[in-house]
Amino acid sequence: QSVLTQPPSVSGAPGQRVTISCTGSSSNIGAGYDVHWYQQLPGTAPKLLIYSNSNRPSGVPDRFSGSKSGTSASLAITGLQAEDEADYYCQSYDSSLSWVFGGGTKLAVL
Amino acid sequence: EVQLVESGGGLVKPGGSLRLSCAASGFTFSYYSMNWVRQAPGKGLEWVSSISSSSSSIYYADSMKGRFTISRDNAKNSLYLQMNSLRAEDTAVYYCARKLSNWNDPFDYWGQGTLVTVSS
Numbered sequence: 001q002s003v004l005t006q007p008p009s010v011s012g013a014p015g016q017r018v019t020i021s022c023t024g025s026s027s028n029i030g031a032g033y034d035v036h037w038y039q040q041l042p043g044t045a046p047k048l049l050i051y052s053n054s055n056r057p058s059g060v061p062d063r064f065s066g067s068k069s070g071t072s073a074s075l076a077i078t079g080l081q082a083e084d085e086a087d088y089y090c091q092s093y094d095s096s097l098s099w100v101f102g103g104g105t106k107l108a109v110l
Numbered sequence: 111e112v113q114l115v116e117s118g119g120g121l122v123k124p125g126g127s128l129r130l131s132c133a134a135s136g137f138t139f140s141y142y143s144m145n146w147v148r149q150a151p152g153k154g155l156e157w158v159s160s161i162s163s164s165s166s167s168i169y170y171a172d173s174m175k176g177r178f179t180i181s182r183d184n185a186k187n188s189l190y191l192q193m194n195s196l197r198a199e200d201t202a203v204y205y206c207a208r209k210l211s212n213w214n215d216p217f218d219y220w221g222q223g224t225l226v227t228v229s230s
Contacts, residue, residue, distance in 0.1 A: 002154060036216035038155070045205055045223055046147075046155065051216040089155050093213045097169055099145070104154040 004090050004102035011108040012080045020075045020105045022090030028100055030071035033093040037066055037075045040087040085109045112136040112219045114206050119224030126196050132189040132206030132221055140184040143209045146191050148202035163211060196228045
């Protein structure tokens with residue numbers, strides 16, 4: 001049972017927009033800690049996709065965006081492409097002195 | 111180019127020990143907090159342990175406390191994880207990941223991981 005809750009899977013057709021939610025609590029996201037998102041392509045290590053709620057590292061397309069409100073955060077992907085098929089994880093800090101992840105969401109591009 | 115290269119994984123019997131290493135290059139290692147994150151087969155990411163840049167602050171996930179020990183050698187640009195009393199549920203790919211010092215900072219670079227299999 002992950003501290004942050006994500007839907008197990010989402011899907012969309014090429015060109016469409018999908019969103020992935022990440023729900024936490026008052027001890028992590030709701031406490032004001034930032035949310036970060038990682039993309040894990042099949043068979044590879046996770047890669048930082050969005051940091052500090054809504055910022056993209058250099059090289060990440062602007063098709064990816066993030067937002068945060070209250071105890072939740074969201075990752076949006078517009079103009080879906082086949083190469084976006086991957087697992088996506090949210091992550092934050094928890095007041096229990098630990099770093100926490102969501103359970104991950106598998107994105108299928110139909 | 112930032113590089114993190116893990117090594118030391120392998121097959122170990124329940125109750126056994128293993129020491130993982132992570133060799134860092136392409137950045138000033140002593141400026142960064144370093145971390146271990148693991149991923150059981152087919153499962154999600156789980157934070158394991160964190161060590162501050164000077165080793166003055168060390169944190170563990172509850173299920174690892176008392177069994178795992180994180181350490182670093184800034185002169186050798188290396189991170190370590192000593193794992194004792196290993197259990198089947200510790201089977202996972204172990205990644206080392208870099209992070210700046212603030213609680214809020216992300217894990218911005220990851221190694222390729224090393225597989226630890228605990229089985230008799």
